[in-house]
Amino acid sequence: MCAAPLVMRADVGDGDKARLTCPDGHWTHWDNPLPVLAALVEIEGRILLARNAAWPAKNFALITGFMERGETPEQGVARELQEETGLHAETISLIGVYEFIRKNELIIAYHVRASGEISLSPELVEFRLVAPERLKPWRAGTGYAMADWMRSRGLDVEFVDWGT
Numbered sequence: 001m002c003a004a005p006l007v008m009r010a011d012v013g014d015g016d017k018a019r020l021t022c023p024d025g026h027w028t029h030w031d032n033p034l035p036v037l038a039a040l041v042e043i044e045g046r047i048l049l050a051r052n053a054a055w056p057a058k059n060f061a062l063i064t065g066f067m068e069r070g071e072t073p074e075q076g077v078a079r080e081l082q083e084e085t086g087l088h089a090e091t092i093s094l095i096g097v098y099e100f101i102r103k104n105e106l107i108i109a110y111h112v113r114a115s116g117e118i119s120l121s122p123e124l125v126e127f128r129l130v131a132p133e134r135l136k137p138w139r140a141g142t143g144y145a146m147a148d149w150m151r152s153r154g155l156d157v158e159f160v161d162w163g164t
């Protein structure tokens with residue numbers, strides 16, 4: 001704001017956390033976690049997993065996206081589902097909220113029952129429809145949401161490592 005170079009500084013009363021800040025106190029880079037919406041999408045009893053173009057060949061994941069200004073998380077997850085898969089959200093229920101500290105994100109995960117024809121956006125290269133009992137979450141982020149959803153259905157959870 002004042003064009004002064006930022007400095008790393010821990011302010012009194014702020015838990016000794018060092019933050020990038022203007023030396024004259026005009027501005028602080030709080031670097032708060034960003035909310036990310038995730039959808040465990042169910043179509044006719046099976047779960048839709050999609051692979052991002054930038055990911056290893058065996059990694060299929062939930063549908064995720066960022067919120068837009070002025071929308072509720074439920075509206076956001078329905079919009080992301082439509083944009084990324086062409087599907088329509090019929091019911092949306094919260095699975096839980098999960099840390100993703102490594103990326104400074106907070107994951108808000110929903111179970112979404114959906115209908116329609118699957119048409120992937122360019123950022124997703126392929127999809128699978130998986131029976132719930134065959135899901136294998138990884139031990140991070142959306143994987144914990146998948147595991148909690150499976151346990152809520154009385155399913156055993158077997159974790160896998162990312163990329164294997």
Ligand SMILES: [Zn+2]
Pocket residue numbers: 001002003004022023024025026027
């Ligand atoms: Zn300043």
